[in-house]
Amino acid sequence: MPRTTDHHRTPRAEYEGLVAVVTGGASGIGLATARELHARGAEVAVLDLAATDEPFLHVHCDVTDDQAVRTAVDTVTNELGDIHVLVNNAGIGAQGTVEDNTPDEWHRVLDVNVIGIARVTTAALPALRKAAAGGAGHAAIVNMCSIAATAGLPRRALYSASKGAVLALTRAMAADHLCEGIRVCCVNPGTVDTPWVGRLLSAADDADAERAALAARQPSGRLVSAEEVAAAVAYLAGPRSGATTGTDLAVDGGMQALRLPPRP
Numbered sequence: 569m570p571r572t573t574d575h576h577r578t579p580r581a582e583y584e585g586l587v588a589v590v591t592g593g594a595s596g597i598g599l600a601t602a603r604e605l606h607a608r609g610a611e612v613a614v615l616d617l618a619a620t621d622e623p624f625l626h627v628h629c630d631v632t633d634d635q636a637v638r639t640a641v642d643t644v645t646n647e648l649g650d651i652h653v654l655v656n657n658a659g660i661g662a663q664g665t666v667e668d669n670t671p672d673e674w675h676r677v678l679d680v681n682v683i684g685i686a687r688v689t690t691a692a693l694p695a696l697r698k699a700a701a702g703g704a705g706h707a708a709i710v711n712m713c714s715i716a717a718t719a720g721l722p723r724r725a726l727y728s729a730s731k732g733a734v735l736a737l738t739r740a741m742a743a744d745h746l747c748e749g750i751r752v753c754c755v756n757p758g759t760v761d762t763p764w765v766g767r768l769l770s771a772a773d774d775a776d777a778e779r780a781a782l783a784a785r786q787p788s789g790r791l792v793s794a795e796e797v798a799a800a801v802a803y804l805a806g807p808r809s810g811a812t813t814g815t816d817l818a819v820d821g822g823m824q825a826l827r828l829p830p831r832p
């Protein structure tokens with residue numbers, strides 16, 4: 569019998585045997601992430617207000633509703649088992665300076681973008697702990713943060729406050745759960761070409777000029793694609809990133825780190 573050497577083996581899909589939950593996975597970055605994890609071999613559950621016809625377990629869930637979140641996580645564990653990967657992606661935007669948003673709008677955005685992460689993570693932690701201690705020995709959380717957490721952007725006071733909280737929460741969670749074998753990281757996208765940005769553009773007086781301005785704001789001169797963000801999430805959440813925790817990964821065309829001269 570010929571001996572089988574490692575390089576002759578069929579490569580095992582990176583996420584084979586793993587269960588991933590993606591909040592806000594019915595659109596934009598969340599949908600691209602759900603597709604990416606599925607393509608890499610994961611069983612994917614999407615928790616969202618909306619659904620798609622993709623091959624995911626769709627669980628209708630509002631991340632601001634405690635009971636709905638607990639029920640949704642129970643549905644996932646009953647259907648798919650322990651949770652190896654949680655992507656806290658659901659989020660909403662807000663525009664304006666610090667004096668422009670009403671207290672209700674402040675409560676609403678923080679409720680979805682920050683407390684939503686706390687709710688879903690709290691509900692999922694028992695299943696993540698089991699996954700970390702189980703056969704695959706793998707559990708990771710990736711939170712969707714933003715360039716707005718690390719750079720001052722005009723007319724984004726409330727949204728930036730929410731994403732600054734996501735960055736701090738990511739590091740705190742990483743510290744708390746390292747000893748349980750659960751890694752926690754976040755991705756900080758620049759402006760990403762998603763339905764969300766499409767809605768922003770269609771509300772602008774001159775959508776083409778606004779799109780060009782958003783693209784020019786990034787040193788790469790273009791918007792980020794949802795697939796590029798999804799690839800970063802898959803990298804951070806994957807079994808091969810076992811030494812990476814408390815990390816924020818910018819996917820922003822150089823917007824945070826680079827200072828280039830103006831384009832000619």
Ligand SMILES: NC(=O)c1ccc[n+]([C@@H]2O[C@H](COP(=O)([O-])OP(=O)(O)OC[C@H]3O[C@@H](n4cnc5c(N)ncnc54)[C@H](O)[C@@H]3O)[C@@H](O)[C@H]2O)c1
Binds near residue numbers: 632657758763764
């Ligand atoms: N698009 C960008 O430029 C950009 C940049 C940086 C960060 N982000 C972040 O990426 C994430 C996704 O943004 P996107 O552009 O893909 O948006 P999107 O609007 O295309 O998708 C967001 C999804 O979240 C769901 N959702 C919203 N509120 C929810 C709730 N209460 N409960 C459950 N699901 C809910 C929506 O139904 C939708 O499917 C957000 O956290 C956003 O802050 C986006």
